Structures are given as C-alpha cells and as structure tokens.
Amino acid sequence: MLIEETGLPGLVVVTPARFGDSRGFFSETWSRSKLAQHGIDIEFVQDNHSLSAQVGTVRGLHFQKPPRAQAKLVRCGRGLLFDVAVDIRKGSPTYGKWFGIELSFENGRQLMIPAGFAHGFVTRAPDTEIIYKCSDGYAPETEGALRYDDPDLGIDWGLGDTAPILSAKDAAAGAFAGFDSPFLYEDSAA
Numbered sequence: 001m002l003i004e005e006t007g008l009p010g011l012v013v014v015t016p017a018r019f020g021d022s023r024g025f026f027s028e029t030w031s032r033s034k035l036a037q038h039g040i041d042i043e044f045v046q047d048n049h050s051l052s053a054q055v056g057t058v059r060g061l062h063f064q065k066p067p068r069a070q071a072k073l074v075r076c077g078r079g080l081l082f083d084v085a086v087d088i089r090k091g092s093p094t095y096g097k098w099f100g101i102e103l104s105f106e107n108g109r110q111l112m113i114p115a116g117f118a119h120g121f122v123t124r125a126p127d128t129e130i131i132y133k134c135s136d137g138y139a140p141e142t143e144g145a146l147r148y149d150d151p152d153l154g155i156d157w158g159l160g161d162t163a164p165i166l167s168a169k170d171a172a173a174g175a176f177a178g179f180d181s182p183f184l185y186e187d188s189a190a
C-alpha cells in the first residue's frame, strides 16, 4: 500500500497493492489494519456506490456537519472521475484550499478524505461508478453543500466551456464567501 501526501493536512492518496497473475489481479481495497499502520485508524460504517451515466456530471461539494461528520475513502469502480476535496476546517493552514486527483479502475488510486473536507467529483467517462466508505451513516439533516464553481475556491474541474450536469440541490448550493464552517482544524485532526 502506497500513501502519498497531498499538501492538505490529513488528506492522502492511498494506492493499495495489486497482485497480478494470468487471471487478472487481486487487491485488498480496504484494510483497517494496514491503514492503521500508516496512522489512519478510522471505523467505516457505510459503503456508498453511485453511477453517473454522462460525462460532465458533477456531484458536490458536500459534507455532513458534526456530530455526523464523515471521513471518506473514495475510489472509482468503473470509468474515470476527477475527485476533489476542499479543506473547510477553521484554523487549518490550508483552509479553503482544494486538491483534485483522477481516480479510475485502471489506476486503482483512492482518496482518503478526513472529516472537515467538502467532497465532490466530476465524471470524465460515461457510466462512471464511484465507491466510497464513510465513517458515519447518512444524516441528511446535517448535510451541507458549497457551489462547485465558487469563485473563492477556484476549483479547476477541467470542464472547459461544458456546462456540468447537476442535481437541483447542487445547483442551489451556497457560496464559500461568508460560509461559517462547523469544523475546527484541531477537531478534525483529533
């Protein structure tokens, strides 16, 4: 398992080993003990899996507020996506900064997103499936959202002039300016 830093504290790229043979490959896509050896000990309680049929589908930027905040371990089961995490932990040295990475079945990469980050992605292939583990269950009453194209976040989704496919919820998401984050850096780092 390879762990790579991203420049945003706590946000890392995880690439599990793949054991290839004449049949294909085997990979432990999640091992609590192996992650714990790298200081990442999270009890995941829910797996999510979504399919986005069209290229240019944007889901996000979403988070659940404490006490139902979710850490996520994100991977791509099929297709290609650009996964983005935004540090929204007040007091963080990288508050308001974002990191993005292409995840695909082929590259086998995963993004380990601690609580205190907003999460979103854009699809770059048809019929793209995202699969991710969450450290708390679904609590819609605690959900928050920020606009994917917020000028203060300045995320480069690689959409060019293409208008994304958005849910009504995401089209109505709030601005980062004036956002009163419920996350404190020390809380997330705890």
Ligand SMILES: Cc1cn([C@H]2C[C@H](O)[C@@H](COP(=O)(O)OP(=O)(O)O[C@H]3O[C@H](C)C(=O)[C@H](O)[C@H]3O)O2)c(=O)[nH]c1=O
Pocket: 048, 050, 059, 060, 062, 063, 119, 120, 121, 137, 138, 139, 167
């Ligand atoms: C998140 C979630 C949703 N749902 C139901 C609620 C709706 O009937 C339907 C679609 O929900 P939503 O439009 O919120 O799904 P996404 O836009 O993919 O939201 C997710 O997208 C970003 C990328 C995330 O990181 C979050 O996990 C999550 O916010 O699934 C559930 O039953 N359980 C759940 O945990």
